[in-house]
Amino acid sequence: MNRILVPVDFSAPSKKLVPYAAALARKWGASLVLLHVVEHINVPTRVAYAATGLQDIVLARGRKLLAEFAARLAPTGVKTTEVVRVGRPWQEIARTARSERADLIVIATHGHTGLQRFILGSTAERVLRHAACPVLVVR
Secondary structure (H helix, E strand, O other): OOEEEEEOOOOHHHHHHHHHHHHHHHHHOOEEEEEEEEOOOOOOHHHHHHHOOHHHHHHHHHHHHHHHHHHHHOOOOOOEEEEEEEOOHHHHHHHHHHHOOOOEEEEEOOOOOHHHHHHHOOHHHHHHHHOOOOEEEEO
16 A cells, blocks of 8 residues: 545545544555545636636635645645645546555545435545545545
């Protein structure tokens, strides 16, 4: 086990996830890759001129928030890398796992059920279906 991918969205479940993933990394001598995915901003063509640079602003904010998140929660003694991507979270998690050669994805679930899960979808479930490596879902 060399590399563990940890997708974070700054929610309470993802804050709890980092120490858990860090314990696994320490045990196996692995490094952590903290990933935050920023949704792609679709702007209608007729107002695109007014939104020039908006995606860059959102991406920069994601990088800043991830750096602050990592500074607070990243474990000492475990090599940690921060990555920010733009796209659909489940797709970027699966894509980043492949590009970073992750041996494991440790992902939090919000635990939505029923209609909430149907309407919102489940990022963790989609990652499970599309990941090229094992996925540990923590609730």
